[in-house]
């Protein structure tokens with residue numbers, strides 16, 4: 001039996017572990033934290049349950065495929081609950097849209113902003129569906145991109161759909177009103193990218209949501225992590241939590257094992273699900289590397305970070321949906337401050353996740369469990385989060401109570417815990433606190449992205465947000481498919 005060590009138990013690591021274990025490899029997961037899940041970690045305290053990161057479930061068929069890869073049925077482990085609206089988006093002028101996949105509902109709301117935008121909706125969705133076909137149906141998203149040859153094979157599709165242009169540039173061709181332009185271009189932010197320089201392939205997300213829906217599961221996103229862990233263990237997989245890997249052992253240019261506090265353990269193959277920069281900067285001795293030496297790793301562009309406040313309130317807030325976005329007046333300016341200028345601006349746009357709107361068991365009776373997520377620059381910014389943490393929290397709570405209008409919010413807070421970009425670095429080993437890994441720009445996509453098979457070390461593979469196709473739950477589940485294909489080709493059972 002071929003033995004595989006997977007370092008990290010994010011969605012990508014877990015999905016690959018399930019897939020390989022199902023194929024007959026003997027897989028051991030090493031996880032630094034007490035529980036598996038990575039960004040999808042769960043915080044459970046004082047009667048409140050929070051998903052700490054991902055909250056929107058989309059592309060359910062990609063999730064179901066992971067269960068199927070071991071002959072399991074997802075339905076036996078959990079049910080999906082459909083959400084409608086998918087999210088409510090509040091603009092700075094207090095207008096809002098309840099965004100969903102219903103063409104008529106969307107068009108009648110868009111018409112209030114601009115009549116031509118309502119007419120452009122079908123055309124945009126047709127465009128989005130073409131991109132969806134390329135990435136999801138034709139599985140470009142899980143094809144290994146290892147050379148320029150692979151890139152040139154995909155190039156005609158990229159050129160014919162103008163996918164090399166930024167999301168915002170393409171959306172501007174379709175829509176006139178600032179609100180419509182935001183609604184259909186912001187999705188790269190879900191995966192750590194700027195709408196102003198992420199390639200338009202990510203404009204497949206509106207169609208992906210329309211055709212596949214947005215979902216939740218009872219108990220939250222973590223129940224999906226628990227189900228995958230259960231399947232993995234049922235098929236014989238081993239999980240070692242609270243076991244950080246300190247070194248990938250390399251002999252004669254080949255990965256042969258891992259070193260932890262418990263000593264060295266040998267494996268036929270090693271896969272890293274950790275942040276790309278952590279893998280190459282911290283886990284491998286520099287003299288074992290050619291392409292990904294520190295200087296080259298440092299030159300890559302890394303995704304944004306974010307501020308998160310997990311809040312339990314004694315009162316419920318009907319103005320909030322399960323998913324709610326509250327936006328600043330500035331769009332490009334704010335995005336530039338986050339990605340380019342790397343400053344913590346005076347204004348912010350935020351995303352609120354309120355799972356108690358769908359599953360009341362996630363808070364004590366009559367209470368609300370919610371998190372506030374605010375995109376921020378990564379730690380390249382000159383911000384001392386030890387100082388800024390409390391000041392920023394006060395600004396956020398004051399804004400929500402006084403400007404947005406959540407009545408008596410601060411009086412009703414029963415639970416509050418904050419997670420900052422510093423925590424992404426210290427808790428999850430995210431270089432620069434960049435929570436979505438390598439930023440998804442055109443020149444950091446496909447074969448320009450760190451490869452799923454290491455370019456430097458034989459028998460070392462990568463999986464997760466920094467590899468092809470990229471971040472987001474559907475994205476990292478596809479990285480697991482990509483890496484699985486490579487391992488099966490290189491090391492057949």
Ligand SMILES: Cc1cc2nc3c(=O)[nH]c(=O)nc-3n(C[C@H](O)[C@H](O)[C@H](O)COP(=O)(O)OP(=O)(O)OC[C@H]3O[C@@H](n4cnc5c(N)ncnc54)[C@H](O)[C@@H]3O)c2cc1C
Pocket residue numbers: 007008009010011012013030031032033036037038039040052053054055056057058190191243244245246273274275278306308373427428429435436463464465466470471472473474476
């Ligand atoms: C706040 C937030 C909200 C998000 N919301 C959504 C959403 O709603 N929908 C969506 O689709 N996507 C969302 N995303 C993106 C998505 O969650 C991530 O892209 C995805 O979960 C990352 O998975 P991964 O496989 O790359 O691993 P990660 O989740 O990054 O996990 C890596 C794991 O490796 C472990 N590790 C690190 N170093 C070591 C080491 N040396 N030894 C052992 N273990 C180690 C870490 O502890 C961690 O558990 C969100 C992300 C964030 C941060």
